[in-house]
Amino acid sequence: MDCNEARPLLDASADRELPAPDALRVQQHIDGCDACRRESESLRALSESLRAAPYHRAPDWLRERIVASLPATDDAAFATAARKPAPRKPRWLARLRGWLDSQRGPQPGLSGLAQAGARGRLVAQGWLVALVVALCAVAAGVTMSLRRPAEFAPFADELVESHVRAQLSGHDIDVISTDRHTVKPWFNGRLDYSPPVEDLAASGFALEGGRLDYIAHQRVAVLVYRYRKHVIDVYVFPEGGAAAASLRGNGPASPAPTREGYAIAHWNAEGMTWWAITDAAPDALSGLETSLKARLQSGSERTEGG
Numbered sequence: 001m002d003c004n005e006a007r008p009l010l011d012a013s014a015d016r017e018l019p020a021p022d023a024l025r026v027q028q029h030i031d032g033c034d035a036c037r038r039e040s041e042s043l044r045a046l047s048e049s050l051r052a053a054p055y056h057r058a059p060d061w062l063r064e065r066i067v068a069s070l071p072a073t074d075d076a077a078f079a080t081a082a083r084k085p086a087p088r089k090p091r092w093l094a095r096l097r098g099w100l101d102s103q104r105g106p107q108p109g110l111s112g113l114a115q116a117g118a119r120g121r122l123v124a125q126g127w128l129v130a131l132v133v134a135l136c137a138v139a140a141g142v143t144m145s146l147r148r149p150a151e152f153a154p155f156a157d158e159l160v161e162s163h164v165r166a167q168l169s170g171h172d173i174d175v176i177s178t179d180r181h182t183v184k185p186w187f188n189g190r191l192d193y194s195p196p197v198e199d200l201a202a203s204g205f206a207l208e209g210g211r212l213d214y215i216a217h218q219r220v221a222v223l224v225y226r227y228r229k230h231v232i233d234v235y236v237f238p239e240g241g242a243a244a245a246s247l248r249g250n251g252p253a254s255p256a257p258t259r260e261g262y263a264i265a266h267w268n269a270e271g272m273t274w275w276a277i278t279d280a281a282p283d284a285l286s287g288l289e290t291s292l293k294a295r296l297q298s299g300s301e302r303t304e305g306g
Contacts, residue, residue, distance in 0.1 A: 013027070013030075014044045014047050020260070021160070158216065159235065160262055162215060162233070166213075173208060174212060175210050177209050178199060178206060179207075180199050180207060183207065187221050195221040195272065196236070196272060198296065200225065200288065200295060204287070205227050206225060206227075208224045208231075209224050210222060210224060211224065218237060221236045222234065230279055230280035230284065235275040235276075237273055238272060238273070258282065263285050264276070264285075265285035269296055276288060
Protein backbone atom coordinates (compact mmCIF):
# COMPACT_ATOMS: atom_id res chain seq x y z
CA MET A 1 0.00 0.00 0.00
CA ASP A 2 1.35 3.44 -0.97
CA CYS A 3 0.42 6.94 0.25
CA ASN A 4 -2.27 7.40 -2.41
CA GLU A 5 -4.09 4.32 -1.11
CA ALA A 6 -3.48 4.99 2.58
CA ARG A 7 -4.42 8.70 2.81
CA PRO A 8 -8.18 8.21 2.17
CA LEU A 9 -8.25 5.52 4.88
CA LEU A 10 -6.47 7.44 7.63
CA ASP A 11 -9.67 8.99 9.01
CA ALA A 12 -11.39 5.62 9.32
CA SER A 13 -8.21 4.11 10.76
CA ALA A 14 -8.03 6.83 13.43
CA ASP A 15 -11.64 6.09 14.41
CA ARG A 16 -11.03 2.29 14.30
CA GLU A 17 -13.72 1.81 11.67
CA LEU A 18 -11.71 -0.27 9.18
CA PRO A 19 -12.06 -4.05 8.81
CA ALA A 20 -9.18 -5.99 10.34
CA PRO A 21 -7.37 -6.73 7.02
CA ASP A 22 -7.51 -3.07 5.89
CA ALA A 23 -6.48 -1.87 9.35
CA LEU A 24 -3.42 -4.13 9.19
CA ARG A 25 -2.38 -2.86 5.74
CA VAL A 26 -2.83 0.80 6.74
CA GLN A 27 -0.89 0.31 9.97
CA GLN A 28 1.96 -1.39 8.12
CA HIS A 29 2.14 1.59 5.75
CA ILE A 30 2.01 4.10 8.63
CA ASP A 31 4.88 2.32 10.38
CA GLY A 32 7.08 2.88 7.34
CA CYS A 33 5.93 6.36 6.22
CA ASP A 34 6.77 9.43 8.32
CA ALA A 35 4.31 11.73 6.52
CA CYS A 36 1.34 9.40 6.92
CA ARG A 37 2.33 8.66 10.51
CA ARG A 38 2.29 12.37 11.39
CA GLU A 39 -1.09 12.85 9.70
CA SER A 40 -2.47 9.77 11.43
CA GLU A 41 -1.30 11.07 14.82
CA SER A 42 -2.94 14.43 14.12
CA LEU A 43 -6.20 12.76 13.17
CA ARG A 44 -6.16 10.61 16.30
CA ALA A 45 -5.50 13.68 18.46
CA LEU A 46 -8.37 15.54 16.78
CA SER A 47 -10.68 12.54 17.21
CA GLU A 48 -9.84 12.30 20.92
CA SER A 49 -10.40 16.04 21.38
CA LEU A 50 -13.81 15.85 19.75
CA ARG A 51 -14.82 12.94 21.95
CA ALA A 52 -13.68 14.84 25.04
CA ALA A 53 -15.55 18.05 24.06
CA PRO A 54 -18.74 18.78 26.06
CA TYR A 55 -22.07 17.99 24.39
CA HIS A 56 -24.65 20.79 24.12
CA ARG A 57 -28.26 20.01 23.27
CA ALA A 58 -29.79 22.17 20.55
CA PRO A 59 -32.38 24.64 21.94
CA ASP A 60 -36.07 24.23 21.15
CA TRP A 61 -36.22 27.46 19.18
CA LEU A 62 -33.65 26.10 16.72
CA ARG A 63 -35.76 22.98 16.15
CA GLU A 64 -38.86 25.11 15.55
CA ARG A 65 -37.02 27.25 12.99
CA ILE A 66 -35.82 24.16 11.10
CA VAL A 67 -39.31 22.61 11.07
CA ALA A 68 -40.84 25.91 9.91
CA SER A 69 -38.38 26.15 7.02
CA LEU A 70 -39.35 22.73 5.64
CA PRO A 71 -41.67 22.78 2.58
CA ALA A 72 -45.37 22.23 3.26
CA THR A 73 -46.98 18.92 2.35
CA ASP A 74 -48.47 18.97 -1.15
CA ASP A 75 -51.90 17.34 -0.95
CA ALA A 76 -52.18 17.36 -4.73
CA ALA A 77 -49.16 15.12 -4.99
CA PHE A 78 -50.81 12.59 -2.71
CA ALA A 79 -54.01 12.74 -4.79
CA THR A 80 -52.04 12.11 -8.00
CA ALA A 81 -50.28 9.16 -6.42
CA ALA A 82 -53.63 7.77 -5.29
CA ARG A 83 -54.98 7.90 -8.86
CA LYS A 84 -52.11 5.82 -10.22
CA PRO A 85 -53.19 2.34 -11.37
CA ALA A 86 -52.40 -0.55 -9.08
CA PRO A 87 -49.35 -2.59 -10.07
CA ARG A 88 -50.15 -5.40 -12.45
CA LYS A 89 -50.26 -8.80 -10.83
CA PRO A 90 -47.85 -11.44 -12.14
CA ARG A 91 -49.29 -13.59 -14.94
CA TRP A 92 -48.41 -16.79 -13.12
CA LEU A 93 -50.53 -15.68 -10.15
CA ALA A 94 -53.56 -15.19 -12.43
CA ARG A 95 -53.03 -18.65 -13.89
CA LEU A 96 -52.79 -20.17 -10.45
CA ARG A 97 -56.05 -18.49 -9.46
CA GLY A 98 -57.71 -19.77 -12.65
CA TRP A 99 -56.54 -23.30 -11.89
CA LEU A 100 -57.96 -23.07 -8.37
CA ASP A 101 -61.25 -21.80 -9.78
CA SER A 102 -61.38 -24.80 -12.10
CA GLN A 103 -61.49 -27.11 -9.09
CA ARG A 104 -64.78 -25.59 -7.94
CA GLY A 105 -66.86 -27.30 -10.63
CA PRO A 106 -68.76 -26.16 -13.77
CA GLN A 107 -69.04 -22.45 -14.50
CA PRO A 108 -72.60 -21.21 -15.04
CA GLY A 109 -73.50 -19.67 -18.37
CA LEU A 110 -71.19 -21.84 -20.49
CA SER A 111 -72.11 -24.75 -22.75
CA GLY A 112 -70.72 -28.18 -22.07
CA LEU A 113 -68.22 -27.93 -24.93
CA ALA A 114 -67.09 -24.45 -23.85
CA GLN A 115 -66.72 -25.60 -20.27
CA ALA A 116 -64.67 -28.60 -21.38
CA GLY A 117 -62.37 -26.37 -23.43
CA ALA A 118 -62.00 -23.91 -20.59
CA ARG A 119 -61.30 -26.73 -18.17
CA GLY A 120 -58.63 -28.13 -20.52
CA ARG A 121 -56.91 -24.78 -20.79
CA LEU A 122 -56.99 -24.32 -17.02
CA VAL A 123 -55.61 -27.81 -16.44
CA ALA A 124 -52.74 -27.01 -18.81
CA GLN A 125 -52.16 -23.76 -16.99
CA GLY A 126 -52.26 -25.66 -13.70
CA TRP A 127 -49.50 -27.97 -14.92
CA LEU A 128 -47.51 -24.92 -15.95
CA VAL A 129 -47.89 -23.41 -12.50
CA ALA A 130 -46.87 -26.71 -10.91
CA LEU A 131 -43.79 -26.79 -13.13
CA VAL A 132 -42.87 -23.24 -12.14
CA VAL A 133 -43.28 -24.10 -8.45
CA ALA A 134 -41.10 -27.20 -8.88
CA LEU A 135 -38.40 -25.21 -10.65
CA CYS A 136 -38.47 -22.60 -7.88
CA ALA A 137 -38.04 -25.37 -5.30
CA VAL A 138 -35.06 -26.80 -7.20
CA ALA A 139 -33.52 -23.33 -7.50
CA ALA A 140 -33.98 -22.77 -3.77
CA GLY A 141 -32.28 -26.10 -3.02
CA VAL A 142 -29.34 -25.27 -5.27
CA THR A 143 -29.01 -21.85 -3.64
CA MET A 144 -28.97 -23.40 -0.17
CA SER A 145 -26.32 -25.89 -1.30
CA LEU A 146 -24.16 -23.13 -2.73
CA ARG A 147 -24.49 -21.13 0.48
CA ARG A 148 -23.61 -24.08 2.69
CA PRO A 149 -19.90 -23.12 2.95
CA ALA A 150 -21.08 -19.95 4.69
CA GLU A 151 -21.89 -22.17 7.66
CA PHE A 152 -18.15 -22.04 8.33
CA ALA A 153 -18.25 -18.24 8.44
CA PRO A 154 -17.94 -17.96 12.26
CA PHE A 155 -14.88 -20.22 12.39
CA ALA A 156 -13.31 -18.56 9.33
CA ASP A 157 -13.87 -15.19 11.01
CA GLU A 158 -12.10 -16.50 14.10
CA LEU A 159 -9.12 -17.57 11.98
CA VAL A 160 -8.89 -14.17 10.28
CA GLU A 161 -9.20 -12.31 13.58
CA SER A 162 -6.57 -14.51 15.23
CA HIS A 163 -4.15 -14.14 12.31
CA VAL A 164 -4.58 -10.36 12.04
CA ARG A 165 -4.47 -9.87 15.80
CA ALA A 166 -1.16 -11.71 15.99
CA GLN A 167 0.34 -9.65 13.17
CA LEU A 168 -0.82 -6.32 14.65
CA SER A 169 0.38 -7.16 18.15
CA GLY A 170 3.90 -7.98 16.99
CA HIS A 171 3.70 -11.07 19.21
CA ASP A 172 2.84 -13.64 16.57
CA ILE A 173 5.45 -16.16 17.81
CA ASP A 174 5.86 -17.42 21.39
CA VAL A 175 8.78 -19.74 20.67
CA ILE A 176 11.09 -18.49 17.92
CA SER A 177 13.06 -21.33 16.35
CA THR A 178 13.59 -23.03 13.02
CA ASP A 179 14.35 -26.29 14.83
CA ARG A 180 11.35 -28.59 15.18
CA HIS A 181 13.07 -30.26 18.15
CA THR A 182 12.81 -26.93 19.96
CA VAL A 183 9.30 -25.96 18.87
CA LYS A 184 7.61 -29.31 19.51
CA PRO A 185 8.76 -29.74 23.15
CA TRP A 186 7.71 -26.13 23.89
CA PHE A 187 4.06 -27.16 23.60
CA ASN A 188 4.50 -29.88 26.27
CA GLY A 189 2.55 -28.95 29.38
CA ARG A 190 0.82 -26.08 27.58
CA LEU A 191 -1.61 -28.31 25.64
CA ASP A 192 -3.33 -31.63 26.29
CA TYR A 193 -2.00 -33.00 22.99
CA SER A 194 1.30 -33.06 21.11
CA PRO A 195 1.08 -31.41 17.68
CA PRO A 196 3.27 -32.74 14.86
CA VAL A 197 5.92 -30.18 13.91
CA GLU A 198 7.79 -30.27 10.61
CA ASP A 199 10.32 -27.93 9.02
CA LEU A 200 9.46 -27.62 5.32
CA ALA A 201 12.22 -25.20 4.34
CA ALA A 202 13.33 -27.54 1.56
CA SER A 203 9.90 -27.05 -0.04
CA GLY A 204 9.94 -23.29 0.40
CA PHE A 205 8.05 -23.17 3.71
CA ALA A 206 10.50 -22.33 6.48
CA LEU A 207 9.45 -23.01 10.06
CA GLU A 208 9.80 -19.85 12.17
CA GLY A 209 8.28 -21.00 15.46
CA GLY A 210 4.96 -21.49 17.18
CA ARG A 211 2.47 -19.97 19.59
CA LEU A 212 -0.67 -20.76 21.55
CA ASP A 213 -4.07 -19.42 20.57
CA TYR A 214 -7.71 -19.89 21.53
CA ILE A 215 -9.95 -21.08 18.67
CA ALA A 216 -13.40 -22.70 18.80
CA HIS A 217 -13.42 -22.74 22.61
CA GLN A 218 -10.11 -24.61 22.86
CA ARG A 219 -6.42 -23.81 23.23
CA VAL A 220 -4.68 -24.84 20.02
CA ALA A 221 -1.16 -24.96 18.66
CA VAL A 222 -0.24 -22.54 15.90
CA LEU A 223 2.79 -23.29 13.74
CA VAL A 224 4.22 -20.23 11.99
CA TYR A 225 5.81 -20.68 8.57
CA ARG A 226 7.40 -18.19 6.20
CA TYR A 227 6.67 -18.43 2.47
CA ARG A 228 8.72 -15.83 0.59
CA LYS A 229 7.55 -12.58 2.23
CA HIS A 230 4.31 -14.04 3.57
CA VAL A 231 3.45 -15.48 6.98
CA ILE A 232 1.40 -18.69 7.10
CA ASP A 233 -0.33 -19.57 10.37
CA VAL A 234 -1.18 -23.27 10.66
CA TYR A 235 -3.65 -24.20 13.44
CA VAL A 236 -3.38 -27.82 14.61
CA PHE A 237 -5.71 -29.71 16.95
CA PRO A 238 -6.93 -33.32 17.33
CA GLU A 239 -9.72 -34.51 15.07
CA GLY A 240 -11.68 -35.72 18.09
CA GLY A 241 -11.10 -32.60 20.20
CA ALA A 242 -13.60 -29.98 21.30
CA ALA A 243 -12.70 -27.64 18.43
CA ALA A 244 -13.20 -30.37 15.83
CA ALA A 245 -16.49 -31.41 17.47
CA SER A 246 -17.83 -27.87 17.25
CA LEU A 247 -16.94 -27.79 13.55
CA ARG A 248 -18.69 -31.09 12.84
CA GLY A 249 -21.88 -29.46 14.01
CA ASN A 250 -21.53 -26.90 11.23
CA GLY A 251 -21.60 -29.33 8.29
CA PRO A 252 -19.02 -30.58 5.81
CA ALA A 253 -15.52 -29.14 5.86
CA SER A 254 -15.55 -27.08 2.67
CA PRO A 255 -14.48 -23.52 3.49
CA ALA A 256 -14.19 -20.86 0.81
CA PRO A 257 -10.64 -20.50 -0.60
CA THR A 258 -10.51 -16.87 0.52
CA ARG A 259 -11.97 -14.88 3.38
CA GLU A 260 -11.63 -11.09 3.55
CA GLY A 261 -8.64 -11.26 1.24
CA TYR A 262 -6.94 -14.13 3.14
CA ALA A 263 -6.50 -17.62 1.69
CA ILE A 264 -7.77 -20.42 3.96
CA ALA A 265 -7.21 -24.17 3.58
CA HIS A 266 -8.22 -27.21 5.64
CA TRP A 267 -7.21 -30.88 5.73
CA ASN A 268 -6.87 -33.85 8.08
CA ALA A 269 -3.67 -35.83 8.58
CA GLU A 270 -2.07 -37.97 11.30
CA GLY A 271 -5.21 -37.77 13.45
CA MET A 272 -5.05 -33.98 13.46
CA THR A 273 -7.18 -31.25 11.91
CA TRP A 274 -5.12 -28.58 10.14
CA TRP A 275 -6.28 -25.09 9.20
CA ALA A 276 -3.92 -22.70 7.40
CA ILE A 277 -4.34 -18.99 6.66
CA THR A 278 -2.14 -16.50 4.81
CA ASP A 279 -2.27 -13.34 2.72
CA ALA A 280 -0.41 -15.17 -0.06
CA ALA A 281 -2.15 -16.79 -3.04
CA PRO A 282 -4.29 -19.89 -2.30
CA ASP A 283 -1.91 -22.14 -4.24
CA ALA A 284 0.74 -21.46 -1.58
CA LEU A 285 -1.44 -23.32 0.93
CA SER A 286 -1.91 -26.16 -1.54
CA GLY A 287 1.85 -26.49 -1.76
CA LEU A 288 2.19 -26.41 2.03
CA GLU A 289 -0.47 -29.11 2.44
CA THR A 290 1.20 -31.37 -0.13
CA SER A 291 4.67 -30.93 1.41
CA LEU A 292 3.42 -31.44 4.95
CA LYS A 293 1.46 -34.59 4.13
CA ALA A 294 4.44 -36.06 2.29
CA ARG A 295 6.69 -35.28 5.23
CA LEU A 296 4.27 -36.81 7.72
CA GLN A 297 3.75 -39.93 5.62
CA SER A 298 7.50 -40.45 5.45
CA GLY A 299 7.42 -40.84 9.24
CA SER A 300 9.97 -38.11 9.93
CA GLU A 301 8.96 -37.80 13.59
CA ARG A 302 9.40 -41.53 14.18
CA THR A 303 12.66 -41.80 12.25
CA GLU A 304 14.18 -38.76 13.92
CA GLY A 305 12.99 -39.72 17.36
CA GLY A 306 10.76 -36.60 17.70
